[in-house]
Amino acid sequence: MVVATTIALYASPPSGVCSTPHQITACDLDLSFRSSSASPSTPQKPIVGGLSSLFSGASVKSLASSCSSFSAGVEEFSSLRHDRSEDLSLSSSFCYSPAKFANSSYLRRDHQSPISVLHGPVSCSCSPPMRASRDRSLDGSFHGSFRVGASGLFNGFVRKAIGSCVDYDLGSSSSSSDPILVDELTFSMEDGFGADTRQPYARDLLGRAQLRHSIFKDESVIKAFYEAEKAHRGQMRASGDPYLQHCVETALLLASIGANSTVVVAGLLHDTMDDSFMSYDYILRNFGAGVADLVEGVSKLSQLSKLARENNTACKTVEADRLHTMFLAMADARAVLIKLADRLHNMMTLYALSPVKQQRFAKETLEIFAPLANRLGISTWKVQLENLCFKHLYPQQHNEMSTMFEDSFDEAMITSAIEKLEEALKKEGISYHVLCGRHKSLYSIYCKMLKKKLTVDEIHDIHGLRLIVNNEGDCYKALGVVHSLWSQVPGKLKDYITHPKFNGYQSLHTVVMDNGTVPLEVQIRTQEMHLQAEFGFAAHWRYKEGDCKYSSFVLQMVEWARWVVTWHCETMSKDRSSIRSSDSIKPPCKFPSHSEDCPASYKPNSSQDGPVYVIVIENEKMSVQEFPANSTLSDLLSRAGPGSSRWSMYGIPAKEELRPRLNQRPVSDLKGKLKMGDVVELTPPIPDESLPEYREEIQRMYDRGLAFSRPGTMVGWGS
Numbered sequence: 001m002v003v004a005t006t007i008a009l010y011a012s013p014p015s016g017v018c019s020t021p022h023q024i025t026a027c028d029l030d031l032s033f034r035s036s037s038a039s040p041s042t043p044q045k046p047i048v049g050g051l052s053s054l055f056s057g058a059s060v061k062s063l064a065s066s067c068s069s070f071s072a073g074v075e076e077f078s079s080l081r082h083d084r085s086e087d088l089s090l091s092s093s094f095c096y097s098p099a100k101f102a103n104s105s106y107l108r109r110d111h112q113s114p115i116s117v118l119h120g121p122v123s124c125s126c127s128p129p130m131r132a133s134r135d136r137s138l139d140g141s142f143h144g145s146f147r148v149g150a151s152g153l154f155n156g157f158v159r160k161a162i163g164s165c166v167d168y169d170l171g172s173s174s175s176s177s178d179p180i181l182v183d184e185l186t187f188s189m190e191d192g193f194g195a196d197t198r199q200p201y202a203r204d205l206l207g208r209a210q211l212r213h214s215i216f217k218d219e220s221v222i223k224a225f226y227e228a229e230k231a232h233r234g235q236m237r238a239s240g241d242p243y244l245q246h247c248v249e250t251a252l253l254l255a256s257i258g259a260n261s262t263v264v265v266a267g268l269l270h271d272t273m274d275d276s277f278m279s280y281d282y283i284l285r286n287f288g289a290g291v292a293d294l295v296e297g298v299s300k301l302s303q304l305s306k307l308a309r310e311n312n313t314a315c316k317t318v319e320a321d322r323l324h325t326m327f328l329a330m331a332d333a334r335a336v337l338i339k340l341a342d343r344l345h346n347m348m349t350l351y352a353l354s355p356v357k358q359q360r361f362a363k364e365t366l367e368i369f370a371p372l373a374n375r376l377g378i379s380t381w382k383v384q385l386e387n388l389c390f391k392h393l394y395p396q397q398h399n400e401m402s403t404m405f406e407d408s409f410d411e412a413m414i415t416s417a418i419e420k421l422e423e424a425l426k427k428e429g430i431s432y433h434v435l436c437g438r439h440k441s442l443y444s445i446y447c448k449m450l451k452k453k454l455t456v457d458e459i460h461d462i463h464g465l466r467l468i469v470n471n472e473g474d475c476y477k478a479l480g481v482v483h484s485l486w487s488q489v490p491g492k493l494k495d496y497i498t499h500p501k502f503n504g505y506q507s508l509h510t511v512v513m514d515n516g517t518v519p520l521e522v523q524i525r526t527q528e529m530h531l532q533a534e535f536g537f538a539a540h541w542r543y544k545e546g547d548c549k550y551s552s553f554v555l556q557m558v559e560w561a562r563w564v565v566t567w568h569c570e571t572m573s574k575d576r577s578s579i580r581s582s583d584s585i586k587p588p589c590k591f592p593s594h595s596e597d598c599p600a601s602y603k604p605n606s607s608q609d610g611p612v613y614v615i616v617i618e619n620e621k622m623s624v625q626e627f628p629a630n631s632t633l634s635d636l637l638s639r640a641g642p643g644s645s646r647w648s649m650y651g652i653p654a655k656e657e658l659r660p661r662l663n664q665r666p667v668s669d670l671k672g673k674l675k676m677g678d679v680v681e682l683t684p685p686i687p688d689e690s691l692p693e694y695r696e697e698i699q700r701m702y703d704r705g706l707a708f709s710r711p712g713t714m715v716g717w718g719s
C-alpha cells in the first residue's frame with residue numbers, strides 16, 4: 001500500500017503577522033495541511049527500519065531500464081489484482097498544534113487521516129487547526145454509535161444563523177453521532193415519494209455517511225441525498241454497488257477537504273442530469289441556482305472528458321494543456337473540484353471495469369485530472385490519482401516500487417523529527433507559523449528517478465520537513481538549529497534566499513541525516529516566500545509541470561481557480577471570530593485581472609483578454625483549437641478551408657457546405673462569438689443515398705439512449 005504522509009505542526013505566530021489586508025487573506029485562509037482521509041479501511045503498515053537497506057542502485061537501474069518498455073499494454077492487466085483494498089492508495093496528513101502536542105492521539109493514524117488541501121502550509125494566527133476527519137471508510141464501513149437525536153438539526157440552525165462561510169469543523173463531527181433521517185426534516189420531497197421507508201439501504205447509507213462527516217446532517221445535504229437516491233434508484237455500478245454509493249463517496253471526498261454544503265449537495269447530484277431525468281429546472285427549484293449551475297458545469301465537464309477520452313485527445317501534450325485550461329476556464333472551479341472527486345472515487349473502484357477501460361481511464365486521469373488537482377493545489381488528491389494511475393498503467397514498475405518502499409516510508413521518523421526541531425526552536429526562542437513534514441509519493445519518486453536519471457539512494461527528499469518562520473533572519477537562525485541537531489549532507493545546502501531562483505523562488509534547503517542513515521530534506525522560508533512558492537510566479541504546480549510556457553491568461557486563470565477553491569474549502573472550518581470580516585478572506589481580485597496587491601498576481605492589471613479554446617469535431621475526430629478572443633464561428637470555419645485533407649474523403653470543396661452545430665444545436669448566425677469550451681461539430685451534408693443508413697444509426701443511438709436511462713439498467717461510470 002502506497003502511503004504519502006503529511007505531518008504538520010502549527011504554532012501561533014506573533015501578533016501583527018496578519019496585519020495587512022492581503023496578509024490577512026493569506027493567513028486566514030489557513031492554507032495549511034488539513035484533515036481528511038482517502039482510504040480509510042486500509043490498514044497501516046507498520047514502519048520498519050529506514051531506507052538504507054533499500055538503497056540499491058541495481059534494483060533501481062533495472063526499474064529505470066524497464067521503463068523504456070512501458071507499453072502500458074492491455075495484456076499487462078492480466079496481472080492486476082482486483083481486490084478492492086488494493087485499489088486504495090492512501091495519502092494522508094497529520095496536523096496538530098503545539099498546544100495539543102502532548103496528546104499523542106492526534107498523531108495516531110487510526111484516529112484520523114487528514115488531507116492537505118493545499119500543499120502550502122501557511123498557518124493562521126487564529127485557532128490552530130485541529131481537524132479530524134471521520135472519513136475513515138471508502139467502503140462505507142464506520143465506527144461509532146448510532147443514536148437518534150436532534151443536535152445535528154441544532155447545529156444546522158446555528159450554521160445557518162452565522163452564515164454560510166462558517167461551515168463545518170470536521171472535529172465537530174465527533175461530537176455528535178446522531179443520524180438525522182428524512183422523517184425528522186422540515187422539507188418535503190417535491191413529488192411526494194420519500195425514498196426513505198421503502199429503501200432501507202438508503203437509510204443505512206445516509207446514517208453511515210453522517211457518522212463519517214457531520215455535513216451529512218445538514219438539511220440541504222439530506223434532501224440532496226434523497227433526491228440522488230430517487231434519481232439513481234435501480235441503477236447499479238459496474239462493481240455491483242448501488243449507484244448512490246458513488247454519489248455519497250464523491251460528496252464525502254468533497255466534505256473531507258472542507259467544501260461547503262452547496263458543493264457537497266452538487267457532489268451528491270453530480271450525475272443526475274446525465275444519468276436520470278432530473279432537469280436543470282428541477283434542481284434549480286429545489287436547491288437554487290448555485291447548485292443547479294454546478295451540476296450543469298460538472299455535466300459539461302463529463303461530456304468533454306468523455307469526448308477527449310474517446311478521441312484520445314489528451315495524449316497530445318498541446319491538446320492536454322488546452323484541456324486543462326479549458327476545464328478551469330469554462331466552469332466554476334468548484335465544478336472542477338466535484339469532477340475531481342468523482343474521478344478520484346472512480347479511480348479507487350477501477351477494478352470493476354474491463355482492462356481496456358481501466359487503461360483508458362487511467363491514461364486520461366494522468367493526463368488531465370491529476371494535473372488539474374495539482375493546479376488547484378489539492379495535493380493529496382493529486383497524489384492519490386497519480387498513484388492509482390501508476391498502478392494501472394505501469395503495474396510492473398508500480399509493484400517494484402511498492403515492494404521497495406512498503407516498509408520505508410518512515411512516518412514515525414518524520415513525527416519525531418518534527419518534535420525534535422520544535423523543541424529546539426522553542427529553546428532558541430524562534431517562533432514559527434508552521435512546521436510540517438511529508439514523505440514523497442511513490443509516483444513522485446518514480447518520476448524524479450526517470451527525469452533526473454537517479455537511483456533511489458540519490459533521492460534525498462523522500463522524507464522532508466518544511467518550516468515557515470516570521471522573517472529572513474529567523475530562516476538563518478533556524479537553519480543553524482537544524483544543523484546543530486543533525487549532521488549535514490555536504491553539498492546539499494541551497495540558499496535561495498540570497499540567490500533566488502530565476503522565477504523568484506526563495507527558501508533555504510538543506511539535507512541532513514537522521515540517525516546517521518536516513519536523509520531528511522528541510523526547507524525553511526518566510527510566509528511571504530511561501531505564498532510566492534504556492535501562488536506566485538514560482539508556484540509549485542508550474543515548477544512541477546516543467547518547462548511549459550504559459551500565457552499570462554493561463555497563469556492568472558489557474559491562480560484564480562486556486563483562490564476560489566481555497567475560499568470555498570479552506571475557510572469553511574474557521575471559527576468566524578477569527579476572521580475579521582468575511583470580505584478579507586475573499587480572493588483579492590477578480591479573474592482575469594488582478595489587483596496590484598494580489599499575491600497571486602503575476603502581471604498585475606493585465607487587461608488582455610485570453611484566448612478561447614474550442615472543441616472542434618470534424619469527420620468524427622476531435623481537436624482542441626485555440627482562437628484569439630472575440631473570434632466567431634465564421635473565423636473557425638475559415639480555418640477549415642477548401643483543400644484541407646480533412647475534407648477530402650467527402651470531396652466537399654466549399655466550407656459553406658459544412659453544417660456547423662454549436663453545442664449540439666444547428667447554427668445559422670456565423671457571427672456569434674466563440675466561448676471557452678464550446679463544442680463545434682462540422683458536418684458535411686449527407687448525400688441523399690446515405691440517408692436511410694443515417695436514420696438507422698440515429699434510431700440505434702436513440703434506443704441506446706433510452707436504455708441507458710431506464711431504471712434498473714446497469715450503469716457504469718457517470719463520467
Ligand SMILES: Nc1nc2c(ncn2[C@@H]2O[C@H](COP(=O)(O)OP(=O)(O)OP(=O)(O)O)[C@@H](O)[C@H]2O)c(=O)[nH]1
Nearest residue numbers: 460461494501503505509533534538539540541543
Ligand atoms: N514552489 C517551488 N518549489 C521549488 C522550486 N524549486 C525547488 N522547489 C522545492 O525545492 C525542492 C528541492 O529543490 P532544490 O534544492 O533546488 O533541489 P535540486 O537541486 O533540484 O535537487 P533535488 O532535491 O534532488 O531535486 C523541490 O523538491 C521543491 O519542493 C520552485 O521553483 N517552486
Ligand SMILES: Nc1ncnc2c1ncn2[C@@H]1O[C@H](COP(=O)(O)OP(=O)(O)OP(=O)(O)O)[C@@H](O)[C@H]1O
Nearest residue numbers: 119379436437438440444448464465466521523540
Ligand atoms: N521538504 C518538504 N517538506 C514538506 N513538504 C514538502 C517538502 N518538499 C516538498 N514538499 C511538498 O510536498 C508535496 C509533494 O511534492 P513532491 O514530493 O511531489 O515534489 P517536490 O519534492 O516538491 O519536487 P521534486 O519532485 O522536483 O523534488 C508538494 O506540496 C510540495 O510542496
